Amino acid sequence: MQSQHSNNYEDDQDDYGWPDEEDKEQVSYHHQFDNDEKRQLEKVQKLVELLGCSQDQGIAIMRFFKWNMDKLQNEWFSNERRLGIKMGIEFDNDLSKKFPLTMQSLAHNNQGYCMICYGQFSQKNKQDNMSCGHQFCQEDWRSYLSQKVNEGFQAVQSKCPQHLCNMVVPHSYFVKYLQKEDMKTYMKWFCKAYTDDNKNVRWCPYSGCDYCVEYQDYGESDVSCKCGNSFCFKCGSESHRPCDCKQTETWKNKNSAESENITWIMANTKQCPECRKPIEKNQGCNHMTCKMCSYEFCWLCQGKWSEHGQKTGGYYNCNKYEELKSKGDVKISKDETSRQAAKNELDRYMFYFERFNNHDKAEKHARSLRPVIKAKIQLLHEIKKYPPSELDFLDEAINEVIKCRQVLKYTYVYGYYLKNQKELNLFQFLQEDLEKNCDYLHELIEKPLDPYLDTNIVDRSTFYHFKGQLINYYQVTRKVRLSS
Amino acid sequence: MVDNGRIMKELKELQEATKNVITTSYQQQSNPITLQSPTQQVQASIVGDNLRHWTGTIFGPKDTCFEGGIFKIDIEIPGEYPFKPPKMRFITKIWHPNISSQTGAICLDILKNEWTPALTIRTALISLQALLCAPEPDDPQDAEVARQYKSDKKLYEYTAKMWTENFAKEQTVDDKVKKLMEMGFPEDICKEALERYDNDENLALNFLLGG
Ligand SMILES: [Zn+2]
Ligand SMILES: [Zn+2]
Ligand SMILES: [Zn+2]
Numbered sequence: 001m002q003s004q005h006s007n008n009y010e011d012d013q014d015d016y017g018w019p020d021e022e023d024k025e026q027v028s029y030h031h032q033f034d035n036d037e038k039r040q041l042e043k044v045q046k047l048v049e050l051l052g053c054s055q056d057q058g059i060a061i062m063r064f065f066k067w068n069m070d071k072l073q074n075e076w077f078s079n080e081r082r083l084g085i086k087m088g089i090e091f092d093n094d095l096s097k098k099f100p101l102t103m104q105s106l107a108h109n110n111q112g113y114c115m116i117c118y119g120q121f122s123q124k125n126k127q128d129n130m131s132c133g134h135q136f137c138q139e140d141w142r143s144y145l146s147q148k149v150n151e152g153f154q155a156v157q158s159k160c161p162q163h164l165c166n167m168v169v170p171h172s173y174f175v176k177y178l179q180k181e182d183m184k185t186y187m188k189w190f191c192k193a194y195t196d197d198n199k200n201v202r203w204c205p206y207s208g209c210d211y212c213v214e215y216q217d218y219g220e221s222d223v224s225c226k227c228g229n230s231f232c233f234k235c236g237s238e239s240h241r242p243c244d245c246k247q248t249e250t251w252k253n254k255n256s257a258e259s260e261n262i263t264w265i266m267a268n269t270k271q272c273p274e275c276r277k278p279i280e281k282n283q284g285c286n287h288m289t290c291k292m293c294s295y296e297f298c299w300l301c302q303g304k305w306s307e308h309g310q311k312t313g314g315y316y317n318c319n320k321y322e323e324l325k326s327k328g329d330v331k332i333s334k335d336e337t338s339r340q341a342a343k344n345e346l347d348r349y350m351f352y353f354e355r356f357n358n359h360d361k362a363e364k365h366a367r368s369l370r371p372v373i374k375a376k377i378q379l380l381h382e383i384k385k386y387p388p389s390e391l392d393f394l395d396e397a398i399n400e401v402i403k404c405r406q407v408l409k410y411t412y413v414y415g416y417y418l419k420n421q422k423e424l425n426l427f428q429f430l431q432e433d434l435e436k437n438c439d440y441l442h443e444l445i446e447k448p449l450d451p452y453l454d455t456n457i458v459d460r461s462t463f464y465h466f467k468g469q470l471i472n473y474y475q476v477t478r479k480v481r482l483s484s
Numbered sequence: 485m486v487d488n489g490r491i492m493k494e495l496k497e498l499q500e501a502t503k504n505v506i507t508t509s510y511q512q513q514s515n516p517i518t519l520q521s522p523t524q525q526v527q528a529s530i531v532g533d534n535l536r537h538w539t540g541t542i543f544g545p546k547d548t549c550f551e552g553g554i555f556k557i558d559i560e561i562p563g564e565y566p567f568k569p570p571k572m573r574f575i576t577k578i579w580h581p582n583i584s585s586q587t588g589a590i591c592l593d594i595l596k597n598e599w600t601p602a603l604t605i606r607t608a609l610i611s612l613q614a615l616l617c618a619p620e621p622d623d624p625q626d627a628e629v630a631r632q633y634k635s636d637k638k639l640y641e642y643t644a645k646m647w648t649e650n651f652a653k654e655q656t657v658d659d660k661v662k663k664l665m666e667m668g669f670p671e672d673i674c675k676e677a678l679e680r681y682d683n684d685e686n687l688a689l690n691f692l693l694g695g
Binding site: 115116117118119134140142143145161162163422 | 488490493494555564566567568594600601602607
């Protein structure tokens, strides 16, 4: 597995105190608003050396190929000119001829004039032109690019201001002409052009997180974001081990789709034999009255209720169903069998869903605890003078709980889809082990930390005992979690 | 931002073009063979003393349903001009798939996302003229006209010509007299009223009605 790592981010990572086994798979992070021009330009530089082109051209080529070097090497050399026109680094003569009107422009008749303000070029009003030769004064370049940048992300694709000129405005022009806020905005778009298109970069799916992760090999693997959350690099959603992406998606669809309602209706209701409206059975009695049409019938045989009586074995003990069944009425028994199967399926689904949901809630709860813990760490440091390095375990513990809950959540999805009984038994054993330890850990970390903040208590042994316990548990859960 | 300097220059350029039209129209009468087609020309002038509000004029191109018509365009120049396109709208009613028959709104790429600051009001007006020659019914502004254009081209051409006749042509004095006479006024009185109001049809009619 090849991965990318830059030095300035390595330092940050240590500060954060959140290295974990998963982080050994080296990844790098970009902040949404980081001025990480450098990273992009390093990649571009390699291309510049390879092709002997300019940096501006290199950026345009890289963007065109979505930063995929393999694709670039396969396609670029055989099609240089055609692609050059397409990506706006080679002037398209044919296109510019399509609209001869531009040639009739006032400024064109008077060489030495800016084609935007119609002012004459001079020492004060300097001109600047891209390789297409269309000339504009510097002030208008600034206005033009400023306006483009404020219109949005598309600014990075801005063309020469001349009508029907295909040449793309080079990065260096933006850098040269934009000032302050405009430049900041441009850099945002510049970074976005890299991160959005690059298959090796993914945005963290957690709300409130502005980081994205760059990762060289996108197999089915989890990556940890700088914000402390981990997500699946392949599908971009929250970590879903031990499930694969497809299972996860199926499960999510199952949860949200209407199909479950249909299953539920099938298991719990029948149609009124008279008006065909669904009827729900919520009591043991077989005497049904349709709320819509007031038709009375028997739940089991769907026969008219008035025909029931002593003959059929009593109102509350319909034997007609049994009778028909014994006679081998295929239709009814088939209906009933599929209804029963659907009911069993629903029970099974509900069993797994409830547990999935339970861990999901616990995970959310643990997440909400994270800022509380952070504040407590600060207080323990300030009031009781514990060095930060001695308090890291709290942060690690809460993050471990979150990760455990996440894994546990998806073990129920995995279990739901696991059909092999032998495998399921082993799996359930591991699941139970993790669940038990995670519960202990969660309980411990939820306990108020206030007693350890009491300035009257000088003895620190209870705190260290607590710390030992926590570390012990999260080492256990981590081991179990990573083995599953 | 570009100040009014560019707008002044554009106006001057257009007015020079207008002068040319006048001379060519003059030539047209004396020497029809050397005719430099005036339909190639467009004109514009400012409305009142607002430098950012213009009225453009384009002549209906030859061999189209708009031939002989004179179309007035309302032009508003935004503060960000020329980095943002001018806002243009037909004042003269016109039957064309890319122009609203109700509001005169125009669907033309260079007046929207294809606008570049190197384009001018004049080039935009010339593009509009080109649009009259080559309607694009697949990118319509007026769905009804576009539908007619595609399903019944003959009817479309008839309607477009009728609209040009009715809305885009300067009427001769005789036409005006005839119109007033149709309302039941005697010929000599109609002529008199028109003469009195400098051939303004509406004022003449007002006068006739008011007694
Ligand atoms: Zn150009
Ligand atoms: Zn994140
Ligand atoms: Zn995934």
